[in-house]
Structures are given as C-alpha cells and as structure tokens.
Amino acid sequence: MSNDFRGEVLAELTRNGLVESIHAGHLIMLNADGSDHKVKGSVDMPIFPRSSVKCMQTSAMVRSGLKLEPRLLALTEASHSGASMHQEGVLEILASVGLNESDLQCAFDKPLGDAERIAWGDKPATRLAMNCSGKHAGMLATCVANGWDIKTYLNADHPLQVAVLAEIESLAGAKVSNKTFDGCGAPLFALTTRELANAIRNITISKDPVHVEVMNAARTHPEMVAGEGRLTTRTMKSVPGLFMKEGAEAVEVASMADGRTLVFKISDGSWRAFGAIMHAALLEWGITTTEEVFNVYGGANIVGGMRAVL
Numbered sequence: 001m002s003n004d005f006r007g008e009v010l011a012e013l014t015r016n017g018l019v020e021s022i023h024a025g026h027l028i029m030l031n032a033d034g035s036d037h038k039v040k041g042s043v044d045m046p047i048f049p050r051s052s053v054k055c056m057q058t059s060a061m062v063r064s065g066l067k068l069e070p071r072l073l074a075l076t077e078a079s080h081s082g083a084s085m086h087q088e089g090v091l092e093i094l095a096s097v098g099l100n101e102s103d104l105q106c107a108f109d110k111p112l113g114d115a116e117r118i119a120w121g122d123k124p125a126t127r128l129a130m131n132c133s134g135k136h137a138g139m140l141a142t143c144v145a146n147g148w149d150i151k152t153y154l155n156a157d158h159p160l161q162v163a164v165l166a167e168i169e170s171l172a173g174a175k176v177s178n179k180t181f182d183g184c185g186a187p188l189f190a191l192t193t194r195e196l197a198n199a200i201r202n203i204t205i206s207k208d209p210v211h212v213e214v215m216n217a218a219r220t221h222p223e224m225v226a227g228e229g230r231l232t233t234r235t236m237k238s239v240p241g242l243f244m245k246e247g248a249e250a251v252e253v254a255s256m257a258d259g260r261t262l263v264f265k266i267s268d269g270s271w272r273a274f275g276a277i278m279h280a281a282l283l284e285w286g287i288t289t290t291e292e293v294f295n296v297y298g299g300a301n302i303v304g305g306m307r308a309v310l
Contacts, residue, residue: 007265040310204259264277
C-alpha cells in the first residue's frame with residue numbers, strides 16, 4: 001500500500017494507446033460484512049471529506065429536532081445544482097420557520113450545475129444559489145426548533161455543530177484528527193478514507209430511525225441531492241438502493257443497502273475520472289450501469305479515453 005499523499009493510480013487517460021495522464025488517489029471498497037474488498041493508496045491517512053458527509057450532518061439535524069418532508073430533507077444533504085427546484089426548496093425550508101434568504105450565512109456563489117450556471121449568466125452570485133444552501137437552511141431550521149442562536153450557527157462551539165461532530169465521530173467510530181471550516185463556511189472535520197467508509201457503511205445499515213429517514217430521503221429524491229444530468233443523480237436513479245454523494249476536491253462515497261461501501265479520494269482534486277471509477281466499482285459488485293464515456297479527441301476523431309485502474 002502506498003504511504004504518501006499521491007496514493008496509487010485509480011484512472012488513466014489514454015491517447016492512441018499511450019497513457020497521457022493519470023489520476024492517483026486512495027480507494028477502499030468494503031464488503032457487506034465490513035471486511036475489505038479492495039484497498040488502494042493510503043486509506044489510513046486523514047483527508048477532508050468535504051460535502052460527502054452531508055448525510056451525517058443532516059442526521060445530526062434530524063436528531064436535534066429538524067422535521068422536513070423527504071424532498072426537502074434530501075436537499076439539506078445536497079450539493080445541489082442551483083436549479084429553480086433547489087432554490088425554491090431552500091426558501092420553503094426557511095419560510096417554514098419564519099426565516100428568509102437573508103438569514104443564510106453560506107458563501108456567495110453561482111449555481112454549481114453546468115446548465116444552471118450558463119443560464120445564470122452575468123447575474124451576481126448569491127447565497128441562495130450556492131450549492132450548500134440547502135444544508136444551511138436545514139441548520140437554521142434546526143436552530144429555530146431548539147431556540148438556538150441563528151447568528152452564530154456556524155461557530156464550532158455552537159450546539160448544532162457540537163451535535164454534528166458527535167454524529168460524525170459516532171458513525172466513524174473514531175475521533176476526528178483535524179478541525180477547520182469548509183468552503184461554505186460550516187465546520188469541517190478530517191477523517192481517514194477508511195474511517196469515512198466505516199461511517200458511510202454504518203449509516204447505511206443502521207436501523208436508527210434518524211439514519212433510515214435521512215438515507216431514504218436521498219435515495220427517493222436523487223434529483224435534489226445533486227441535479228439533472230449530474231453523475232450522482234443519474235447513477236442513483238439507475239441503481240435501486242444506491243446512495244451516493246460527492247465532495248469537493250474529488251471525494252466520493254457510495255453504498256448499497258446491504259452495507260457494501262465505496263469511498264475514494266482523487267489526490268489532484270479533479271472529478272473527471274469519477275464516472276469511470278464508479279462504473280468499474282459497480283461492476284465489481286455485479287451492477288451494470290451505462291458506461292460513462294470520456295472521449296479524447298484528435299481533431300474530430302476519438303483517439304482515446306478515460307479508464308479506471310482498480
């Protein structure tokens with residue numbers, strides 16, 4: 001097993017049969033019983049899981065009294081594309097507790113989805129359009145339900161964030177090794193790739209009503225978890241029982257209802273190999289999906305592509 005940050009090669013980009021570029025990283029696949037199916041790279045090295053832990057953050061909210069219909073609950077664990085249904089859903093969550101867009105404290109951004117960003121044009125970035133606004137709306141609604149201060153909800157010592165940390169550590173079965181803040185402004189905690197995989201497997205097979213509610217919401221409404229046309233939404237729609245969530249800087253988590261779990265981190269932070277890796281990993285589980293084609297062109301001709309190396 002590799003002992004450095006780069007890890008092992010997980011995907012190759014080829015041109016005319018020659019490997020032109022590689023994507024290295026860390027990957028672990030767990031069997032249904034939690035044993036290792038495959039390990040590549042340094043899976044015991046800490047990483048920042050970024051948005052891949054949103055199901056755990058949402059679980060902490062629900063455990064603390066957040067009550068939302070499944071469609072909106074899925075939005076709280078989303079990195080949404082910024083489509084109208086996403087932004088309107090965020091406003092629904094806020095309005096349900098007497099708040100509005102001005103109460104959000106996530107970063108300003110334009111929509112994450114390619115089509116949505118193009119349609120947005122030159123309009124200024126907003127907090128509502130930011131892909132984490134659903135999570136922030138859920139956090140605010142949780143604060144209102146408990147009478148917690150909504151102005152300081154992103155502070156690491158806020159009761160909400162203390163509850164989030166406890167939920168993550170409980171599911172991972174480990175103490176986090178680094179505490180900082182994510183791009184959206186919320187507290188962020190480091191786990192190893194293996195600890196992250198354990199956490200995702202544990203929340204997937206859990207009989208805790210909170211975990212069941214959160215995971216079912218995502219599986220039932222994959223269009224809210226990401227957006228139309230995106231890999232997460234397309235793959236969850238095509239594979240019954242699959243949970244999947246990406247995170248910034250190229251982190252991916254996925255699990256099947258029986259506990260089979262996949263987690264990987266691409267060391268260079270690029271997402272372009274995600275489709276090839278997911279397709280190959282699902283094949284190892286006996287699940288056939290439409291192959292994600294990444295073509296390499298020489299003029300108008302296809303001369304290569306992306307392939308997973310598992």
